[in-house]
Amino acid sequence: MDYINFDANAGHTLLSSVRSFLADFDGAARNPSSVHRGGQAARVLIEEARDRVSTLLRLPPSYRVVFTSGATEANNLAFYLATCGHAAGTILTTAVEHPCVLASADHAAGHGFQIRSLTVQRNGTLTPLPQDIGSELRFASLMLANNETGHCFPVEALARAIRSKAPHCVLHSDVVAALGKMAIAPAELRLDMATISGHKVGALTGVGALIVDTTRVQCRSLLRGGPQELRWRAGTENVLGIASLGVAAKEIHERQDEIMKRLSRQRRMVLQMLEELLPDTIVHHAANGAIDSTISVRVTGCPADDLVVAADTRGLHISSGAACASGKPESSHVLRGMGFDDTHASETIRISLELFMDDSVVERGMEILAECVATMRGAQ
Amino acid sequence: MSPAQDASNGAKVVVAMSGGVDSSVAALLLHEQGYEIIGVSMQVWDYRQHGGCDSRATCCAPSDFMDARQVAARVGVPYYVFDFEELFRHEVIDRFVESYHAGVTPNPCVDCNNRVKFLALRERARRMGFYSVATGHYAQIERSEAGWHLKRGQDGEKDQSYFLYGLRQEELPHTLFPVGGMTKAQVRELAREFGLKTAEKPESQDVCFVSGSVGEFVTRIGGRKSQGGAIVNSQGEILGSHEGIQNFTVGQRRGLGVSGTAEPLYVLAIDRTSNKVTVGVRSELERESFSVQELNWVSPALATAGGPQEPIEVVAQLRYRNPGVRATVRTCADGSAEVRFLNEWTPVTPGQACVFYDKSNTEVLGGGRILSHPVGSGLQWGHRQGLGRTACS
Ligand SMILES: Cc1ncc(COP(=O)(O)O)c(C=O)c1O
Numbered sequence: 001m002d003y004i005n006f007d008a009n010a011g012h013t014l015l016s017s018v019r020s021f022l023a024d025f026d027g028a029a030r031n032p033s034s035v036h037r038g039g040q041a042a043r044v045l046i047e048e049a050r051d052r053v054s055t056l057l058r059l060p061p062s063y064r065v066v067f068t069s070g071a072t073e074a075n076n077l078a079f080y081l082a083t084c085g086h087a088a089g090t091i092l093t094t095a096v097e098h099p100c101v102l103a104s105a106d107h108a109a110g111h112g113f114q115i116r117s118l119t120v121q122r123n124g125t126l127t128p129l130p131q132d133i134g135s136e137l138r139f140a141s142l143m144l145a146n147n148e149t150g151h152c153f154p155v156e157a158l159a160r161a162i163r164s165k166a167p168h169c170v171l172h173s174d175v176v177a178a179l180g181k182m183a184i185a186p187a188e189l190r191l192d193m194a195t196i197s198g199h200k201v202g203a204l205t206g207v208g209a210l211i212v213d214t215t216r217v218q219c220r221s222l223l224r225g226g227p228q229e230l231r232w233r234a235g236t237e238n239v240l241g242i243a244s245l246g247v248a249a250k251e252i253h254e255r256q257d258e259i260m261k262r263l264s265r266q267r268r269m270v271l272q273m274l275e276e277l278l279p280d281t282i283v284h285h286a287a288n289g290a291i292d293s294t295i296s297v298r299v300t301g302c303p304a305d306d307l308v309v310a311a312d313t314r315g316l317h318i319s320s321g322a323a324c325a326s327g328k329p330e331s332s333h334v335l336r337g338m339g340f341d342d343t344h345a346s347e348t349i350r351i352s353l354e355l356f357m358d359d360s361v362v363e364r365g366m367e368i369l370a371e372c373v374a375t376m377r378g379a380q
Numbered sequence: 381m382s383p384a385q386d387a388s389n390g391a392k393v394v395v396a397m398s399g400g401v402d403s404s405v406a407a408l409l410l411h412e413q414g415y416e417i418i419g420v421s422m423q424v425w426d427y428r429q430h431g432g433c434d435s436r437a438t439c440c441a442p443s444d445f446m447d448a449r450q451v452a453a454r455v456g457v458p459y460y461v462f463d464f465e466e467l468f469r470h471e472v473i474d475r476f477v478e479s480y481h482a483g484v485t486p487n488p489c490v491d492c493n494n495r496v497k498f499l500a501l502r503e504r505a506r507r508m509g510f511y512s513v514a515t516g517h518y519a520q521i522e523r524s525e526a527g528w529h530l531k532r533g534q535d536g537e538k539d540q541s542y543f544l545y546g547l548r549q550e551e552l553p554h555t556l557f558p559v560g561g562m563t564k565a566q567v568r569e570l571a572r573e574f575g576l577k578t579a580e581k582p583e584s585q586d587v588c589f590v591s592g593s594v595g596e597f598v599t600r601i602g603g604r605k606s607q608g609g610a611i612v613n614s615q616g617e618i619l620g621s622h623e624g625i626q627n628f629t630v631g632q633r634r635g636l637g638v639s640g641t642a643e644p645l646y647v648l649a650i651d652r653t654s655n656k657v658t659v660g661v662r663s664e665l666e667r668e669s670f671s672v673q674e675l676n677w678v679s680p681a682l683a684t685a686g687g688p689q690e691p692i693e694v695v696a697q698l699r700y701r702n703p704g705v706r707a708t709v710r711t712c713a714d715g716s717a718e719v720r721f722l723n724e725w726t727p728v729t730p731g732q733a734c735v736f737y738d739k740s741n742t743e744v745l746g747g748g749r750i751l752s753h754p755v756g757s758g759l760q761w762g763h764r765q766g767l768g769r770t771a772c773s
Contacts, residue, residue, distance in 0.1 A: 313418060
């Protein structure tokens, strides 16, 4: 079916390189742990993917890419690696992280860790690092860009500040939303760990990775089992998923500049069209900048849940925030955390563009959006 | 806007999908007929939080949504879940609980249709450009020179027009009951033929949100302690005691907890002030007339006239699945209607819907809610032997 995807932060269309890789895949039985040539071929696919992800993220040799089932597992693993074997300590995070980070923090709190949370102001500014943060800080998990608003956070500066106060603190960032939209180098950001997800960048769903500085983090597996992933992650590898992530990483790496230029232009286009077609919308701009692909906007008087359906019936995929697994809409913890009320949050939609979209498609998507808003307002 | 009854005018229709076979087939038929449709399930009650019927064959529980979703995909139409929990709580559950506390037996399906499905859902769909609502109800809509007519479903066993008397003339052109002209057997057959997974799904129960006893539900959700009281006969003699009036319905026979009488006993009246439940033999349930309020007149002529100004002969149906009885009805100055049985009578349960059909017993003329007894007057009211007066005379 033909549709326009303005919901790439929930799920990105498979990149063309990934699609042709899958089309060419021979379907042979493959377990990378097998000794025979079938196993060898699978092993090659995985190691090639690891190299490609390392190249995209400019990882120094001490960093390892640990493939997981997705970002949720990677974030869980990050918490596990940072807290396991420690009786207590402080964990620093933000109020606008993905639920898998917030839930991991809650879990750690239940095991004696103290959780401190940086809040975000309406303009996207993170509250400063608390003065009293000291060496008891065990772990910090601070996302690079928020998946709902696109707002970027000054992770490198925070990492430096934290390092100076708590040299042993393990630093982690969920860079899922930022990946592909800008060049990211976790080591240069002073991070010990970083999380990525496949289906947000045009690879298959069900694959992700935790990037780990093996000199700073001790090896452990969250799952008990075999010695796969050099004992960082037990269980037979998701060969095809991992390979697809490698293929996507390669394409993004080769075309990063082109992507960034296009997205920056398309962001201006979207903002301009919002101003022309829907002048009474309120864009959630960010003081500290945002990833170009993502624009969070309040369409006053239009319940976002309805707008999403109206748009879908016209072939535009868009969402009211993060994808909702329960099917039951709940107002966004991100927007509420930023101090917006429930009405504001319930009228906010997220436009998240794909990495490779023609300008004409973006334009058409914006027109459909405006048509939907006009229909909804006309009916009131 | 042109009526939705004709697919050729490009009508966009929202199909309320409960996850049952009837609405599944409704979606299938409309899609086949060329309508542009979306399937929608209404999230009305948090079964996980409140307990309820998730484990049973019902409707509108999470597992039913999974069925509806799969059927929609099979049929090839988009599917969404709309959240109406707050509204449902307010318009259906609260009224349900309040009614029982008042000694009145509510009809939540009527409330859900009138206030949620054919109002809130319609409104929401309209904003998205979908101007018509379809459901899997067994009822039929026809057009004549005079206007629009709501009729009983083809399958006499399944007919659900009783719950739909709240539909208004202006809504009928934008309402579709695709299975109304079919029998249940035909509906299942069609579902089977198209491989819909709901084909063999059992019927849902009437009150979708209650599992277990109504009395227990009302006490739990209402958050009030239930107050016991006396069970008395029409002479006022105490026959026993009960644990709360919410456990009773006028006309109810079973579960009264009174034994040792020769003839079976029925609930005759429920008095919320004294908490007394009056019981008696079946003949004591007999009424000559009663009043109906919150009326809606569906048929074109009566809708225009605001109801019959002079008594007209109708078939009055006082309960779902009960055969109707011949009666006359006329409206009163205060907006209520007076109903008089012509020869046969049937128990009159305050709070329940009374639906008027034409003499041939096929078309819904209108309906309303049976007025509760004036507080404390119990048996005197409208009773043939008791010389009681009806609300308007
Ligand atoms: C920022 C962020 N982190 C984590 C996740 C979870 O990713 P996954 O579905 O791969 O577990 C998401 C997905 O929505 C995300 O946007």
